Amino acid sequence: MSKIANAFKNGKAFIGFLTAGDPSIEKTVEFILAMEEAGCDLIEIGIPFSDPMAEGVVIQDANVRALKHNTTTDDVFEIVKAVRAESDVPLVFLTYINPVFFYGYEKFFKKCNELGVDGIISPDLPYEEKGEIVDIARKNDVDVISLIAPTSKERIQKIASDASGFIYVVSSLGVTGMRSEIKTDLKSILEDIRDVTDLPLAVGFGINTPEQAKNIGEIADGVIVGSAIVKIIEEHGEDATSVLKEYVSSMKKACN
Protein backbone atom coordinates (compact mmCIF):
# COMPACT_ATOMS: atom_id res chain seq x y z
CA MET A 1 0.00 0.00 0.00
CA SER A 2 1.38 3.32 -1.04
CA LYS A 3 2.02 5.74 1.81
CA ILE A 4 0.38 8.41 -0.29
CA ALA A 5 -2.98 6.78 0.46
CA ASN A 6 -2.57 7.94 4.07
CA ALA A 7 -2.82 11.53 2.91
CA PHE A 8 -6.42 10.92 1.89
CA LYS A 9 -7.57 9.27 5.12
CA ASN A 10 -8.20 12.44 7.05
CA GLY A 11 -11.15 13.93 5.17
CA LYS A 12 -10.44 15.83 2.01
CA ALA A 13 -6.69 16.16 1.59
CA PHE A 14 -4.96 19.48 1.51
CA ILE A 15 -1.76 19.28 -0.53
CA GLY A 16 0.75 22.12 -0.32
CA PHE A 17 3.65 22.89 -2.63
CA LEU A 18 6.82 24.83 -2.00
CA THR A 19 10.09 25.25 -3.84
CA ALA A 20 13.07 23.71 -2.07
CA GLY A 21 15.72 26.21 -1.04
CA ASP A 22 13.45 29.26 -1.10
CA PRO A 23 14.53 31.16 0.90
CA SER A 24 16.98 28.59 2.33
CA ILE A 25 17.43 24.87 2.99
CA GLU A 26 16.80 25.27 6.72
CA LYS A 27 13.68 27.37 6.21
CA THR A 28 12.24 24.89 3.72
CA VAL A 29 12.51 22.19 6.40
CA GLU A 30 10.87 24.48 8.94
CA PHE A 31 8.06 25.43 6.53
CA ILE A 32 7.32 21.81 5.65
CA LEU A 33 7.02 20.84 9.30
CA ALA A 34 4.87 23.89 10.02
CA MET A 35 2.57 23.11 7.09
CA GLU A 36 2.15 19.55 8.32
CA GLU A 37 1.35 20.79 11.81
CA ALA A 38 -1.27 23.15 10.39
CA GLY A 39 -3.05 20.31 8.61
CA CYS A 40 -1.25 19.70 5.31
CA ASP A 41 -1.78 16.04 4.40
CA LEU A 42 0.85 15.76 1.71
CA ILE A 43 3.67 18.06 0.72
CA GLU A 44 5.04 18.56 -2.76
CA ILE A 45 8.66 19.66 -2.75
CA GLY A 46 9.72 21.43 -5.91
CA ILE A 47 13.26 20.69 -7.07
CA PRO A 48 14.43 24.02 -8.48
CA PHE A 49 15.07 24.14 -12.23
CA SER A 50 16.50 26.83 -14.47
CA ASP A 51 13.62 26.63 -16.95
CA PRO A 52 10.33 25.71 -15.27
CA MET A 53 8.24 25.77 -18.44
CA ALA A 54 4.91 24.87 -16.86
CA GLU A 55 5.09 27.47 -14.10
CA GLY A 56 3.62 30.92 -13.86
CA VAL A 57 5.61 33.90 -12.65
CA VAL A 58 5.26 33.25 -8.89
CA ILE A 59 6.85 29.80 -8.99
CA GLN A 60 9.33 30.83 -11.70
CA ASP A 61 10.59 33.50 -9.31
CA ALA A 62 10.88 30.97 -6.48
CA ASN A 63 13.06 28.81 -8.73
CA VAL A 64 15.25 31.80 -9.47
CA ARG A 65 15.62 32.58 -5.74
CA ALA A 66 16.47 28.97 -4.89
CA LEU A 67 19.03 28.69 -7.67
CA LYS A 68 20.60 32.04 -6.83
CA HIS A 69 22.18 30.42 -3.80
CA ASN A 70 22.77 27.25 -5.75
CA THR A 71 20.26 24.80 -4.25
CA THR A 72 21.20 21.39 -5.67
CA THR A 73 19.38 18.08 -5.95
CA ASP A 74 21.57 16.81 -3.10
CA ASP A 75 20.46 19.76 -0.97
CA VAL A 76 16.86 18.80 -1.67
CA PHE A 77 17.60 15.28 -0.45
CA GLU A 78 19.09 16.84 2.71
CA ILE A 79 15.79 18.66 3.23
CA VAL A 80 13.92 15.36 2.99
CA LYS A 81 16.34 13.78 5.46
CA ALA A 82 15.81 16.57 7.97
CA VAL A 83 12.02 16.42 7.59
CA ARG A 84 12.01 12.63 7.92
CA ALA A 85 13.88 12.91 11.23
CA GLU A 86 10.74 14.49 12.64
CA SER A 87 7.77 13.56 10.50
CA ASP A 88 6.02 10.86 8.49
CA VAL A 89 4.03 13.27 6.33
CA PRO A 90 3.77 11.94 2.79
CA LEU A 91 6.26 13.73 0.55
CA VAL A 92 6.43 13.89 -3.22
CA PHE A 93 8.88 15.63 -5.49
CA LEU A 94 7.65 17.99 -8.16
CA THR A 95 10.46 18.10 -10.67
CA TYR A 96 11.17 18.64 -14.33
CA ILE A 97 12.69 15.50 -15.71
CA ASN A 98 16.12 16.84 -16.68
CA PRO A 99 17.51 17.19 -13.13
CA VAL A 100 16.40 13.58 -12.47
CA PHE A 101 17.87 12.33 -15.76
CA PHE A 102 21.12 14.13 -15.07
CA TYR A 103 21.36 12.77 -11.51
CA GLY A 104 20.81 9.28 -12.90
CA TYR A 105 17.47 7.51 -12.57
CA GLU A 106 18.84 4.58 -10.53
CA LYS A 107 20.71 6.78 -8.10
CA PHE A 108 17.84 9.27 -7.79
CA PHE A 109 15.12 6.74 -7.00
CA LYS A 110 17.33 4.67 -4.73
CA LYS A 111 17.89 7.81 -2.72
CA CYS A 112 14.16 8.60 -2.71
CA ASN A 113 13.58 5.13 -1.32
CA GLU A 114 16.27 5.42 1.35
CA LEU A 115 15.13 8.82 2.55
CA GLY A 116 11.40 8.26 2.27
CA VAL A 117 10.15 10.20 -0.73
CA ASP A 118 6.80 8.66 -1.64
CA GLY A 119 6.15 9.95 -5.11
CA ILE A 120 7.27 12.04 -8.05
CA ILE A 121 5.33 14.42 -10.27
CA SER A 122 7.03 15.48 -13.46
CA PRO A 123 5.23 18.09 -15.55
CA ASP A 124 7.23 17.25 -18.67
CA LEU A 125 6.80 13.48 -18.57
CA PRO A 126 3.45 12.61 -20.16
CA TYR A 127 2.04 9.08 -20.43
CA GLU A 128 3.99 8.36 -23.63
CA GLU A 129 7.34 9.03 -21.92
CA LYS A 130 6.63 7.51 -18.50
CA GLY A 131 8.79 4.57 -19.49
CA GLU A 132 11.81 6.72 -18.68
CA ILE A 133 11.30 6.16 -14.97
CA VAL A 134 8.31 4.01 -14.19
CA ASP A 135 10.08 0.68 -13.61
CA ILE A 136 12.92 2.14 -11.60
CA ALA A 137 10.50 4.21 -9.53
CA ARG A 138 8.27 1.21 -8.84
CA LYS A 139 11.25 -0.91 -7.82
CA ASN A 140 12.01 1.77 -5.25
CA ASP A 141 8.42 2.18 -4.02
CA VAL A 142 8.08 5.65 -5.44
CA ASP A 143 4.72 6.42 -7.05
CA VAL A 144 4.83 8.20 -10.39
CA ILE A 145 1.90 10.59 -10.14
CA SER A 146 0.00 11.07 -13.39
CA LEU A 147 -1.46 14.37 -14.51
CA ILE A 148 -4.77 14.71 -16.30
CA ALA A 149 -5.66 18.01 -17.98
CA PRO A 150 -8.91 19.54 -19.26
CA THR A 151 -7.62 18.67 -22.75
CA SER A 152 -6.91 15.00 -21.95
CA LYS A 153 -10.36 13.70 -23.05
CA GLU A 154 -10.03 10.18 -24.47
CA ARG A 155 -6.53 9.93 -22.99
CA ILE A 156 -8.09 9.71 -19.52
CA GLN A 157 -8.72 6.00 -19.99
CA LYS A 158 -5.11 4.97 -20.50
CA ILE A 159 -3.61 7.52 -18.12
CA ALA A 160 -5.93 6.69 -15.23
CA SER A 161 -5.80 2.93 -15.66
CA ASP A 162 -2.01 3.02 -15.43
CA ALA A 163 -1.72 5.54 -12.56
CA SER A 164 -0.49 5.13 -9.01
CA GLY A 165 -0.54 7.13 -5.75
CA PHE A 166 -3.10 9.74 -6.65
CA ILE A 167 -4.11 11.54 -9.82
CA TYR A 168 -3.22 15.18 -10.24
CA VAL A 169 -6.11 16.80 -12.08
CA VAL A 170 -5.10 20.07 -13.72
CA SER A 171 -7.96 22.51 -13.16
CA SER A 172 -7.50 24.72 -16.18
CA LEU A 173 -5.42 25.44 -19.26
CA GLY A 174 -2.23 27.41 -18.87
CA VAL A 175 0.64 27.48 -16.41
CA THR A 176 0.52 27.38 -12.61
CA GLY A 177 -0.64 30.47 -10.80
CA MET A 178 -3.50 31.95 -8.83
CA ARG A 179 -6.74 32.43 -10.74
CA SER A 180 -9.81 34.31 -9.63
CA GLU A 181 -12.11 31.84 -11.31
CA ILE A 182 -11.90 28.24 -12.53
CA LYS A 183 -14.21 27.71 -15.46
CA THR A 184 -13.42 24.13 -16.43
CA ASP A 185 -16.23 21.61 -15.98
CA LEU A 186 -14.23 19.69 -13.40
CA LYS A 187 -17.15 17.65 -12.23
CA SER A 188 -17.53 15.80 -15.50
CA ILE A 189 -13.75 15.28 -15.84
CA LEU A 190 -13.61 13.83 -12.32
CA GLU A 191 -16.53 11.54 -13.15
CA ASP A 192 -14.77 10.33 -16.28
CA ILE A 193 -11.67 9.53 -14.25
CA ARG A 194 -13.67 7.78 -11.52
CA ASP A 195 -15.12 5.49 -14.16
CA VAL A 196 -11.60 4.19 -14.68
CA THR A 197 -9.89 4.23 -11.29
CA ASP A 198 -10.44 4.22 -7.53
CA LEU A 199 -7.32 6.27 -6.86
CA PRO A 200 -7.79 9.56 -5.00
CA LEU A 201 -8.18 12.59 -7.28
CA ALA A 202 -6.60 15.88 -6.28
CA VAL A 203 -7.15 19.10 -8.18
CA GLY A 204 -4.51 21.78 -8.61
CA PHE A 205 -3.60 24.90 -10.66
CA GLY A 206 -5.11 28.26 -9.83
CA ILE A 207 -6.58 27.48 -6.42
CA ASN A 208 -5.81 30.03 -3.73
CA THR A 209 -8.90 31.08 -1.72
CA PRO A 210 -10.79 29.07 0.95
CA GLU A 211 -13.92 29.44 -1.16
CA GLN A 212 -12.23 27.76 -4.14
CA ALA A 213 -10.89 25.06 -1.79
CA LYS A 214 -14.41 24.46 -0.51
CA ASN A 215 -15.83 24.12 -4.02
CA ILE A 216 -13.10 21.73 -5.11
CA GLY A 217 -13.37 19.80 -1.84
CA GLU A 218 -16.99 19.09 -2.64
CA ILE A 219 -16.14 17.23 -5.82
CA ALA A 220 -12.54 15.97 -5.45
CA ASP A 221 -10.55 14.02 -2.86
CA GLY A 222 -7.87 16.64 -2.46
CA VAL A 223 -6.95 20.25 -3.14
CA ILE A 224 -3.47 21.22 -4.31
CA VAL A 225 -2.13 24.72 -3.68
CA GLY A 226 1.25 25.95 -4.90
CA SER A 227 1.53 29.55 -6.01
CA ALA A 228 -0.43 30.98 -3.08
CA ILE A 229 1.95 29.28 -0.62
CA VAL A 230 5.01 30.32 -2.60
CA LYS A 231 3.67 33.87 -2.69
CA ILE A 232 3.48 33.91 1.12
CA ILE A 233 7.09 32.72 1.26
CA GLU A 234 8.07 35.38 -1.28
CA GLU A 235 6.43 38.11 0.78
CA HIS A 236 7.44 37.01 4.26
CA GLY A 237 10.74 35.28 3.54
CA GLU A 238 12.36 33.82 6.64
CA ASP A 239 9.41 34.94 8.77
CA ALA A 240 6.75 33.12 6.76
CA THR A 241 6.14 30.26 9.26
CA SER A 242 3.21 31.68 11.20
CA VAL A 243 1.48 33.11 8.13
CA LEU A 244 1.88 29.76 6.37
CA LYS A 245 0.35 27.89 9.30
CA GLU A 246 -2.59 30.22 9.42
CA TYR A 247 -3.15 29.91 5.67
CA VAL A 248 -2.80 26.12 5.53
CA SER A 249 -5.11 25.69 8.47
CA SER A 250 -7.81 27.86 6.89
CA MET A 251 -7.51 26.00 3.60
CA LYS A 252 -7.63 22.54 5.23
CA LYS A 253 -10.78 23.60 7.06
CA ALA A 254 -12.31 24.99 3.89
CA CYS A 255 -11.93 21.78 1.90
CA ASN A 256 -13.78 19.77 4.49
Add this chain to the structure above:
Amino acid sequence: MSNGRYGEYGGQYISETLMNELLYLEEQYNYYINEPEFVNELNSLLKEYAGRPSLLYYAERMTEDLGGAKIYLKREDLNHTGAHKINNVLGQVLLAKKMGKTRVIAETGAGQHGVATATAAALLDMECEVFMGEVDTKRQALNVYRMELLGAKVHSVKSGTKTLKDAVNDAFRDWIARVHDTNYVIGSTMGPHPFPMIVRDFQAVISSEAREQFLEKEGRLPNAVIACVGGGSNAMGAFYNFIDDEDVRLIGCEAGGKGIDTPYNAAALTNGKIGIFHGMKSLFNQGDYGQIAPVYSVSAGLDYPGVGPEHAYLRDSGRAEYVPVTDEEAVNAFEYLSRMEGIIPAIESAHAVAYAMEIAPKMDKDDIIMICLSGRGDKDVRSIAEYRGVDLNE
Protein backbone atom coordinates in the same frame (compact mmCIF):
# COMPACT_ATOMS: atom_id res chain seq x y z
CA MET B 1 11.69 7.45 -37.80
CA SER B 2 8.77 6.13 -35.82
CA ASN B 3 7.34 7.81 -32.77
CA GLY B 4 9.40 10.93 -33.28
CA ARG B 5 12.60 9.16 -32.28
CA TYR B 6 15.98 9.67 -33.87
CA GLY B 7 17.90 6.86 -32.23
CA GLU B 8 17.53 7.62 -28.53
CA TYR B 9 16.83 11.30 -29.19
CA GLY B 10 13.56 13.13 -29.80
CA GLY B 11 10.30 12.17 -28.11
CA GLN B 12 7.50 14.19 -26.56
CA TYR B 13 8.50 15.45 -23.13
CA ILE B 14 5.81 18.03 -22.63
CA SER B 15 2.84 18.91 -20.42
CA GLU B 16 -0.17 16.62 -20.58
CA THR B 17 -2.26 19.68 -21.48
CA LEU B 18 -0.44 19.87 -24.83
CA MET B 19 -0.34 16.18 -25.68
CA ASN B 20 -3.65 15.91 -27.50
CA GLU B 21 -2.80 19.04 -29.46
CA LEU B 22 0.55 17.55 -30.53
CA LEU B 23 -1.14 14.32 -31.58
CA TYR B 24 -3.72 16.33 -33.52
CA LEU B 25 -1.00 18.41 -35.14
CA GLU B 26 0.81 15.28 -36.28
CA GLU B 27 -2.37 13.78 -37.68
CA GLN B 28 -3.29 16.97 -39.52
CA TYR B 29 0.25 17.39 -40.84
CA ASN B 30 0.30 13.84 -42.18
CA TYR B 31 -3.03 14.44 -43.85
CA TYR B 32 -2.22 17.78 -45.49
CA ILE B 33 1.31 16.95 -46.58
CA ASN B 34 -0.22 14.22 -48.73
CA GLU B 35 -3.08 16.33 -50.01
CA PRO B 36 -2.35 17.70 -53.50
CA GLU B 37 -4.27 20.94 -52.93
CA PHE B 38 -2.23 21.84 -49.83
CA VAL B 39 1.02 20.90 -51.53
CA ASN B 40 0.16 22.99 -54.59
CA GLU B 41 -0.82 25.96 -52.48
CA LEU B 42 2.40 25.77 -50.49
CA ASN B 43 4.55 25.33 -53.58
CA SER B 44 2.87 28.28 -55.20
CA LEU B 45 3.54 30.44 -52.12
CA LEU B 46 7.17 29.32 -52.08
CA LYS B 47 7.55 30.23 -55.74
CA GLU B 48 5.42 33.34 -56.16
CA TYR B 49 5.81 34.86 -52.71
CA ALA B 50 9.08 33.66 -51.20
CA GLY B 51 10.97 33.62 -54.51
CA ARG B 52 11.99 29.98 -54.71
CA PRO B 53 13.90 28.18 -56.02
CA SER B 54 16.80 30.01 -54.40
CA LEU B 55 19.92 30.46 -56.51
CA LEU B 56 22.87 28.15 -56.32
CA TYR B 57 25.60 30.70 -56.86
CA TYR B 58 29.18 29.91 -57.84
CA ALA B 59 31.42 32.12 -55.67
CA GLU B 60 34.19 32.49 -58.19
CA ARG B 61 36.29 35.19 -56.52
CA MET B 62 36.16 33.41 -53.21
CA THR B 63 37.09 30.13 -54.86
CA GLU B 64 40.08 31.70 -56.64
CA ASP B 65 41.20 33.55 -53.55
CA LEU B 66 41.12 30.44 -51.38
CA GLY B 67 42.77 28.39 -54.13
CA GLY B 68 41.09 25.04 -53.45
CA ALA B 69 37.61 23.54 -53.77
CA LYS B 70 34.95 25.24 -55.85
CA ILE B 71 32.55 27.08 -53.58
CA TYR B 72 28.85 27.41 -54.19
CA LEU B 73 26.46 29.41 -52.05
CA LYS B 74 22.88 28.24 -51.65
CA ARG B 75 21.29 31.66 -51.51
CA GLU B 76 18.60 31.35 -48.84
CA ASP B 77 19.41 34.98 -48.04
CA LEU B 78 17.57 35.95 -51.22
CA ASN B 79 14.25 34.54 -50.04
CA HIS B 80 11.55 36.98 -49.06
CA THR B 81 12.30 38.18 -45.49
CA GLY B 82 15.97 37.42 -46.04
CA ALA B 83 16.47 33.94 -44.60
CA HIS B 84 15.56 30.28 -44.87
CA LYS B 85 12.99 30.71 -42.08
CA ILE B 86 10.21 31.57 -44.54
CA ASN B 87 10.27 28.00 -45.99
CA ASN B 88 9.11 26.51 -42.72
CA VAL B 89 6.85 29.35 -41.72
CA LEU B 90 4.76 29.34 -44.89
CA GLY B 91 4.21 25.62 -44.39
CA GLN B 92 3.34 25.86 -40.71
CA VAL B 93 1.12 28.94 -40.92
CA LEU B 94 -0.75 27.52 -43.90
CA LEU B 95 -1.21 24.29 -41.95
CA ALA B 96 -2.47 26.24 -38.92
CA LYS B 97 -5.01 27.98 -41.11
CA LYS B 98 -6.20 24.71 -42.60
CA MET B 99 -6.55 23.37 -39.06
CA GLY B 100 -8.93 26.21 -38.30
CA LYS B 101 -6.62 28.15 -35.99
CA THR B 102 -6.87 31.93 -35.97
CA ARG B 103 -3.68 32.79 -34.13
CA VAL B 104 -0.02 31.82 -34.37
CA ILE B 105 2.79 32.39 -31.91
CA ALA B 106 6.54 32.06 -32.38
CA GLU B 107 9.81 32.41 -30.52
CA THR B 108 12.66 34.26 -32.08
CA GLY B 109 16.34 34.80 -31.38
CA ALA B 110 17.86 37.01 -34.03
CA GLY B 111 14.39 38.02 -35.11
CA GLN B 112 14.47 36.25 -38.47
CA HIS B 113 11.96 33.60 -37.53
CA GLY B 114 9.75 36.17 -35.83
CA VAL B 115 9.80 38.37 -38.92
CA ALA B 116 9.05 35.40 -41.15
CA THR B 117 6.14 34.31 -38.96
CA ALA B 118 4.75 37.83 -38.78
CA THR B 119 5.03 38.02 -42.57
CA ALA B 120 3.21 34.76 -43.21
CA ALA B 121 0.58 35.70 -40.62
CA ALA B 122 -0.02 39.02 -42.38
CA LEU B 123 -0.30 37.28 -45.74
CA LEU B 124 -2.63 34.55 -44.49
CA ASP B 125 -4.61 36.87 -42.22
CA MET B 126 -3.76 35.32 -38.87
CA GLU B 127 -3.22 36.97 -35.52
CA CYS B 128 0.47 36.78 -34.54
CA GLU B 129 2.43 37.19 -31.32
CA VAL B 130 6.17 36.74 -31.07
CA PHE B 131 8.26 36.00 -27.97
CA MET B 132 11.78 37.41 -27.95
CA GLY B 133 14.32 37.62 -25.14
CA GLU B 134 14.85 41.12 -23.82
CA VAL B 135 18.58 40.90 -24.59
CA ASP B 136 17.76 40.01 -28.21
CA THR B 137 15.19 42.79 -28.58
CA LYS B 138 18.08 45.15 -27.90
CA ARG B 139 20.58 43.36 -30.16
CA GLN B 140 18.00 43.23 -32.95
CA ALA B 141 15.82 46.30 -32.36
CA LEU B 142 15.22 46.77 -36.06
CA ASN B 143 13.61 43.33 -36.34
CA VAL B 144 11.30 44.15 -33.43
CA TYR B 145 10.03 47.18 -35.29
CA ARG B 146 9.80 45.14 -38.48
CA MET B 147 7.54 42.58 -36.78
CA GLU B 148 5.35 45.36 -35.40
CA LEU B 149 5.08 46.89 -38.88
CA LEU B 150 3.83 43.53 -40.07
CA GLY B 151 1.08 43.62 -37.48
CA ALA B 152 2.56 41.25 -34.90
CA LYS B 153 2.73 41.84 -31.19
CA VAL B 154 6.22 41.34 -29.75
CA HIS B 155 6.65 40.21 -26.14
CA SER B 156 9.97 41.10 -24.57
CA VAL B 157 10.83 38.09 -22.39
CA LYS B 158 12.44 39.05 -19.11
CA SER B 159 12.77 35.65 -17.44
CA GLY B 160 15.95 33.57 -17.12
CA THR B 161 18.78 34.53 -19.44
CA LYS B 162 16.40 36.75 -21.48
CA THR B 163 17.48 35.09 -24.75
CA LEU B 164 16.20 32.44 -27.15
CA LYS B 165 15.64 29.58 -24.68
CA ASP B 166 13.55 31.84 -22.47
CA ALA B 167 11.56 32.98 -25.49
CA VAL B 168 10.81 29.30 -26.18
CA ASN B 169 9.70 28.83 -22.53
CA ASP B 170 7.29 31.73 -22.77
CA ALA B 171 5.94 30.64 -26.14
CA PHE B 172 5.10 27.23 -24.65
CA ARG B 173 3.55 28.97 -21.63
CA ASP B 174 1.34 31.00 -23.94
CA TRP B 175 0.41 28.00 -26.05
CA ILE B 176 -0.62 25.86 -23.08
CA ALA B 177 -3.18 28.54 -22.17
CA ARG B 178 -4.58 28.90 -25.70
CA VAL B 179 -4.32 25.55 -27.46
CA HIS B 180 -7.84 25.87 -28.80
CA ASP B 181 -7.22 28.74 -31.23
CA THR B 182 -3.43 28.90 -31.48
CA ASN B 183 -0.63 27.01 -33.22
CA TYR B 184 2.92 27.34 -32.02
CA VAL B 185 4.99 27.91 -35.16
CA ILE B 186 8.32 26.68 -33.86
CA GLY B 187 11.32 28.05 -35.70
CA SER B 188 13.76 25.20 -35.68
CA THR B 189 14.07 21.42 -35.84
CA MET B 190 13.52 21.19 -32.12
CA GLY B 191 10.85 20.79 -29.47
CA PRO B 192 8.57 17.80 -28.97
CA HIS B 193 7.59 15.53 -31.86
CA PRO B 194 6.18 16.28 -34.45
CA PHE B 195 7.95 19.67 -34.61
CA PRO B 196 11.48 18.45 -35.49
CA MET B 197 9.99 16.38 -38.33
CA ILE B 198 7.65 19.10 -39.63
CA VAL B 199 10.33 21.79 -39.65
CA ARG B 200 12.84 19.48 -41.31
CA ASP B 201 10.36 18.50 -44.00
CA PHE B 202 9.51 22.11 -44.79
CA GLN B 203 13.21 23.05 -44.86
CA ALA B 204 14.22 20.03 -46.94
CA VAL B 205 13.36 22.07 -50.04
CA ILE B 206 16.87 23.55 -49.65
CA SER B 207 18.62 20.25 -50.34
CA SER B 208 16.11 18.95 -52.85
CA GLU B 209 16.67 22.06 -54.98
CA ALA B 210 20.42 22.06 -54.40
CA ARG B 211 20.74 18.44 -55.43
CA GLU B 212 19.05 19.12 -58.77
CA GLN B 213 20.97 22.34 -59.28
CA PHE B 214 24.31 20.59 -58.75
CA LEU B 215 23.41 17.80 -61.15
CA GLU B 216 22.47 20.40 -63.73
CA LYS B 217 25.45 22.74 -63.25
CA GLU B 218 28.21 20.30 -62.41
CA GLY B 219 26.77 16.93 -63.38
CA ARG B 220 27.66 15.73 -59.90
CA LEU B 221 27.00 16.26 -56.20
CA PRO B 222 29.18 18.39 -53.93
CA ASN B 223 31.89 16.86 -51.74
CA ALA B 224 30.74 18.79 -48.72
CA VAL B 225 27.68 20.66 -47.53
CA ILE B 226 28.32 23.19 -44.78
CA ALA B 227 25.67 24.93 -42.71
CA CYS B 228 25.47 26.72 -39.38
CA VAL B 229 23.62 25.02 -36.52
CA GLY B 230 21.70 26.66 -33.72
CA GLY B 231 18.55 24.59 -33.26
CA GLY B 232 19.50 23.24 -36.66
CA SER B 233 16.78 24.01 -39.19
CA ASN B 234 18.78 25.36 -42.12
CA ALA B 235 21.38 22.63 -41.59
CA MET B 236 18.73 19.88 -41.47
CA GLY B 237 17.18 21.36 -44.61
CA ALA B 238 20.54 21.53 -46.36
CA PHE B 239 21.58 18.01 -45.28
CA TYR B 240 18.38 16.07 -45.61
CA ASN B 241 18.33 15.07 -49.27
CA PHE B 242 22.06 14.31 -49.20
CA ILE B 243 21.92 11.92 -46.26
CA ASP B 244 21.78 8.85 -48.51
CA ASP B 245 24.62 10.17 -50.69
CA GLU B 246 27.38 8.82 -48.54
CA ASP B 247 30.16 10.60 -50.42
CA VAL B 248 28.76 14.00 -49.50
CA ARG B 249 30.26 15.22 -46.22
CA LEU B 250 27.72 16.99 -44.05
CA ILE B 251 29.25 19.58 -41.77
CA GLY B 252 27.41 21.65 -39.17
CA CYS B 253 29.03 24.73 -37.64
CA GLU B 254 28.07 25.62 -34.10
CA ALA B 255 28.60 28.81 -32.16
CA GLY B 256 32.03 28.48 -30.57
CA GLY B 257 31.61 31.98 -29.10
CA LYS B 258 34.74 33.07 -27.27
CA GLY B 259 36.07 29.52 -27.40
CA ILE B 260 34.82 26.07 -26.44
CA ASP B 261 37.19 26.03 -23.45
CA THR B 262 35.47 29.11 -22.04
CA PRO B 263 31.94 29.29 -20.62
CA TYR B 264 31.08 31.68 -23.45
CA ASN B 265 29.84 29.48 -26.27
CA ALA B 266 26.68 27.74 -27.45
CA ALA B 267 28.23 24.55 -28.84
CA ALA B 268 25.79 21.87 -27.69
CA LEU B 269 27.10 19.19 -30.07
CA THR B 270 30.67 19.79 -28.96
CA ASN B 271 30.23 20.55 -25.26
CA GLY B 272 26.69 19.48 -24.47
CA LYS B 273 25.50 16.45 -22.57
CA ILE B 274 22.43 14.36 -23.23
CA GLY B 275 19.37 15.68 -21.46
CA ILE B 276 15.63 16.35 -21.70
CA PHE B 277 14.42 19.88 -22.26
CA HIS B 278 12.01 21.86 -24.41
CA GLY B 279 10.07 18.72 -25.15
CA MET B 280 12.92 16.64 -26.54
CA LYS B 281 15.74 14.35 -25.53
CA SER B 282 18.83 15.75 -27.14
CA LEU B 283 22.17 17.41 -26.35
CA PHE B 284 22.18 20.46 -24.12
CA ASN B 285 24.70 22.75 -22.53
CA GLN B 286 24.05 22.13 -18.88
CA GLY B 287 25.70 22.67 -15.56
CA ASP B 288 25.93 20.46 -12.51
CA TYR B 289 22.64 18.83 -11.56
CA GLY B 290 21.15 19.32 -15.02
CA GLN B 291 20.42 23.02 -14.85
CA ILE B 292 20.36 24.44 -18.38
CA ALA B 293 23.45 26.59 -18.79
CA PRO B 294 23.50 30.19 -19.93
CA VAL B 295 25.13 30.20 -23.36
CA TYR B 296 26.76 32.88 -25.43
CA SER B 297 27.33 33.72 -29.08
CA VAL B 298 27.87 36.92 -31.03
CA SER B 299 24.98 35.59 -33.10
CA ALA B 300 21.54 35.81 -31.50
CA GLY B 301 20.28 33.10 -33.86
CA LEU B 302 22.78 30.50 -32.61
CA ASP B 303 22.53 31.52 -28.95
CA TYR B 304 20.63 28.41 -27.86
CA PRO B 305 21.77 25.83 -25.27
CA GLY B 306 20.64 22.79 -27.23
CA VAL B 307 20.25 21.32 -30.67
CA GLY B 308 17.55 19.47 -32.56
CA PRO B 309 17.39 15.71 -31.91
CA GLU B 310 18.10 14.64 -35.49
CA HIS B 311 21.44 16.44 -35.42
CA ALA B 312 22.36 14.65 -32.19
CA TYR B 313 21.52 11.40 -33.98
CA LEU B 314 23.49 12.30 -37.12
CA ARG B 315 26.48 13.11 -34.93
CA ASP B 316 26.33 9.82 -33.03
CA SER B 317 25.84 7.80 -36.20
CA GLY B 318 28.83 9.56 -37.73
CA ARG B 319 26.85 10.67 -40.78
CA ALA B 320 27.40 14.36 -40.05
CA GLU B 321 30.31 16.20 -38.45
CA TYR B 322 29.95 19.21 -36.22
CA VAL B 323 32.57 21.83 -35.56
CA PRO B 324 32.65 24.92 -33.36
CA VAL B 325 33.41 28.26 -35.02
CA THR B 326 34.36 31.21 -32.82
CA ASP B 327 32.90 34.71 -32.87
CA GLU B 328 36.17 36.05 -34.24
CA GLU B 329 36.27 33.52 -37.11
CA ALA B 330 32.63 34.22 -37.93
CA VAL B 331 33.10 38.00 -37.93
CA ASN B 332 36.15 37.63 -40.17
CA ALA B 333 34.09 35.54 -42.57
CA PHE B 334 31.25 38.07 -42.41
CA GLU B 335 33.66 40.78 -43.58
CA TYR B 336 35.41 38.50 -46.06
CA LEU B 337 32.28 37.45 -47.95
CA SER B 338 31.07 41.06 -48.01
CA ARG B 339 34.27 42.27 -49.67
CA MET B 340 34.97 39.25 -51.82
CA GLU B 341 31.54 38.56 -53.30
CA GLY B 342 29.50 41.64 -52.44
CA ILE B 343 27.25 39.50 -50.27
CA ILE B 344 26.74 40.43 -46.62
CA PRO B 345 25.85 37.17 -44.87
CA ALA B 346 23.90 36.78 -41.66
CA ILE B 347 26.36 36.38 -38.79
CA GLU B 348 24.82 32.94 -38.25
CA SER B 349 25.60 31.88 -41.84
CA ALA B 350 29.06 33.45 -41.50
CA HIS B 351 29.91 30.56 -39.15
CA ALA B 352 29.50 28.20 -42.12
CA VAL B 353 31.44 30.55 -44.41
CA ALA B 354 34.29 30.58 -41.88
CA TYR B 355 34.63 26.81 -41.87
CA ALA B 356 34.53 26.68 -45.66
CA MET B 357 37.38 29.22 -45.69
CA GLU B 358 39.33 26.86 -43.46
CA ILE B 359 38.86 23.64 -45.43
CA ALA B 360 38.56 24.84 -49.04
CA PRO B 361 42.28 25.57 -49.48
CA LYS B 362 43.12 22.04 -48.31
CA MET B 363 40.81 20.47 -50.88
CA ASP B 364 41.36 19.71 -54.58
CA LYS B 365 40.34 22.15 -57.26
CA ASP B 366 37.94 19.51 -58.56
CA ASP B 367 36.18 19.30 -55.23
CA ILE B 368 32.97 21.18 -54.57
CA ILE B 369 31.67 22.76 -51.37
CA MET B 370 28.16 24.02 -50.84
CA ILE B 371 27.66 26.62 -48.13
CA CYS B 372 24.10 27.12 -47.03
CA LEU B 373 23.90 30.90 -46.88
CA SER B 374 20.93 30.80 -44.57
CA GLY B 375 20.32 34.53 -44.25
CA ARG B 376 21.40 38.00 -45.17
CA GLY B 377 23.40 40.19 -42.84
CA ASP B 378 21.73 43.59 -42.93
CA LYS B 379 20.33 42.92 -39.46
CA ASP B 380 23.84 42.33 -38.11
CA VAL B 381 25.62 45.41 -39.41
CA ARG B 382 25.18 47.35 -36.17
CA SER B 383 26.34 44.55 -33.87
CA ILE B 384 29.35 43.74 -36.04
CA ALA B 385 30.32 47.43 -36.05
CA GLU B 386 30.06 47.29 -32.27
CA TYR B 387 32.17 44.12 -32.18
CA ARG B 388 34.84 45.97 -34.16
CA GLY B 389 34.59 49.04 -31.93
CA VAL B 390 33.06 51.26 -34.60
CA ASP B 391 30.57 53.78 -33.20
CA LEU B 392 27.83 54.29 -35.79
CA ASN B 393 26.29 57.15 -33.86
CA GLU B 394 29.29 59.44 -34.04
